Amino acid sequence: MDKRKIEYFFSVIEHGNLSSAAQALRVSQPTLSRQIQAIEEEFQTPLFVRGGRGMMPTEAGKQLHEGLQSIERQLRLLKSDVAAVTLEPSGEVAFGIPPSPRGLIAVPLVKKFNAAYPRIMVRIAEETSGQLRDLVANGTLDVAITNTNEPTQGISSQHLGRERMLLVGPASAKLSMRKETSIESLAGLPLILTMRPNSLRLTIETGLGRHGLQPNIRFEANTLPLMTDLVAAGLGYTVLPAxxxxxxxxxxxxxxxxxxxxxxxxxxxxxxxxxxxxxxxRFHDMVCEFGRKQIRDGVWEPAS
Known part of the structure; x- marks a missing residue:
């Protein structure tokens, strides 16, 4: 496949029919149809299901689309890297961060990086640690923040720092940062936790399981703002990083x-x-330096 065929294939995927795709590409519909047929002949399998409502990708078409997206992105990055040998670095970075450390890391990190490398575009994804790990492994993301509770298949990782996990309750609960809570006491509380197989959920279940206890889960939510909103409303307690x-x-x-x-x-x-x-x-190096700064400032502890 050449670059033109990839462009044609992407356009049909995006528009869902030949007429709109041909119009966007400024080619005739018969020309586009022949190109799609040529691609299907090249891969010896149907890539689209043709119907009255347009063209939908088959499973093979979806697989090809995913693979070509990765290849197309690598070609764009290669072009930027070649130019960066003699010029100021440019191109893009795909960065992923979980909801919990977003407030601490995302804005100051991106702000500092943009000041140092204004020609580099940063694409930011906010997902759970497990999802980010998978996106790094399949090449969708370049760099991501994750944690040691997640499996490391397909990724290389470096420790940044460690921090305490907190029992979080409504203001009326009058919990104190100066007084520790035992993990066993969580079993007697109505909990608002993430859905399985989120690593945070599994950590709580495993910790209670060591004492023969189970969590009393009243609500499940996978977004940090919703979890804390439910806690603030007095509907239960949750467990989150500091x-x-x-x-x-x-x-x-x-x-x-x-x-x-x-x-x-x-x-x-x-x-x-x-x-x-x-x-x-360059972005990866700045993330590592950011972690070292959090340790110097006493926000995080060195990871053992």
Missing amino acids: CGVRALLKQGDISASPIRDLSITWMVARPKTRSLGVAAE
Whole structure:
């Protein structure tokens, strides 16, 4: 397949029919149809289901689309890297961050990176740690923040720092950051936790399981703002990393207490099977330096 065929294939996927795709590409519909047929002959399988409502990709078409997206992105990154040998680095970085450390890391990190490398575009994805790990492994993301509770298949990782996990309750619960809570006490509380197989959920279940206990889960939610909104409304308690509730604690919307012997270690992940481009390598280095700064400032502890 050449670049033109890839462009034609992407356009049909995007528009869902030949007429709209042909119009966007400024080619005739018969020309586009012949090109799509040529691609299907090349791969010896139907790539679209043709019907009255347009053209939908078959499973083979979806697989080809996913693979070509990765290839097309690598070609764009290669072009930027070649230019970066003699010019100021440009191109793009795909960065992923979980909801909890977003407030602590995302804005100051991206702001500093943009000041240092204004010609590099940063694409940011906010997902759970497990989803980010998978996106790094399949090449969709270059760099992501994840944690040691997630499997590391397909990624290379480096520790950034460790912080306490907190029991988070409504302001009326009057939890104190100066008084620890045992993990066993969580079993007697109505909990608002993430859905399985989220690593945070599994960590709580495993910790209680060591004492023969089970969590009393009243609500499941996978977004941090919703979880903390439910807590602030007095509907239960949750467990979150300290960095995820710093602002809410300062505002007095919630109260929190460190859970004894329960912490999270943040990591920076990169693909295991491919090297990073110049732009992504610079971003990865800045993430590592950001982690070292959090340790120097006493926000995080060194990861053991």
